[in-house]
Amino acid sequence: MTPRECAALLAYVVRLDPRMSLDDQAAAADRLAQWCDLLSDVPATAHGWDAAKTARDYIARTPYRIQPSDVSRPWHAHKADMLARHVGTFEPTAHPNLDPDDIRGYRVALAADRHAVATGQQAPTTHRAITAGPAAAEVERRLAQLGTYVPRSVAQALTGYRPRRAERDRLAVEGAPDPLDVTCPYEHCRAGRGEPCRNNRRKPRAKAHPTRVDLAAERHYAPENAR
Ligand SMILES: [Zn+2]
Incomplete structure (x- = not known):
C-alpha cells in the first residue's frame, strides 16, 4: 500500500469505528506512519483481495480495535493460498x-x-492440463477434429449427457490414445473410426473392445508417430 492508500484505509477504519479517532495530530501522524510501514508489502487491492473489505469485515466481526496485523495477516494467508493453487x-x-x-x-x-x-x-x-507449446497445439488439433460445435464450457456442462464425446475430449486433452481413432479389429465388431464398438446384438458398448484399445495405443505411441 502506498502512504496515500494507507491514509485512505485508516480514514475508512476511523469512519467504521469512531473509537479509532485520534484528536492529537502528532499521535495520528505517528499511527499513520506505523500503519504505512507495516502495510507497505500489502496491496490495497489485488486479485481476490481488498484491504478495505478485510478491515471492514474485521470491524464487523470483532469488538477489538483493528491493528495493522489484522489486515496484513489475512493478506499473507491469501497470498499463500494463491501460490498453493x-x-x-x-x-x-x-x-x-x-x-x-x-x-x-x-x-x-x-x-x-x-x-x-x-x-x-x-x-x-x-x-x-497441457496449455502451452507443441503439445497444446496437438490437443487443439485433436479437439478440432472431434468438432468443437459447442463452446467448451457448454460441452463440459453436457458431459453427463454425452459420455462418449466427453471421454474423447478427455483423452485428447490428456494426450492419451483414443480407441475411437481406429477401426475396431475385433472380427465380430469392426466398428469404424468414430463409431462405438458394438456387442453381439449390435448395441453400442460403453467400452471399446480390448484389441481396439491396444491398437489405438500402438498407433499412438509407435515410433513413426513420435513427434
Ligand atoms: Zn469393437
Missing part, C-alpha cells in the same frame, strides 16, 4: 517470445509469474 504452468500468451529450449528464460518467466500471483497482479493458474 498456482501450479506453475504459465500462460503462453504472457510470454510469446520465450524459446521452449531456453531453460533459464523459462525459470525467469516462471518466477515472474509466481511473483505476479504472490503480489495479486495475476490470478493463479490452477489447471494442470
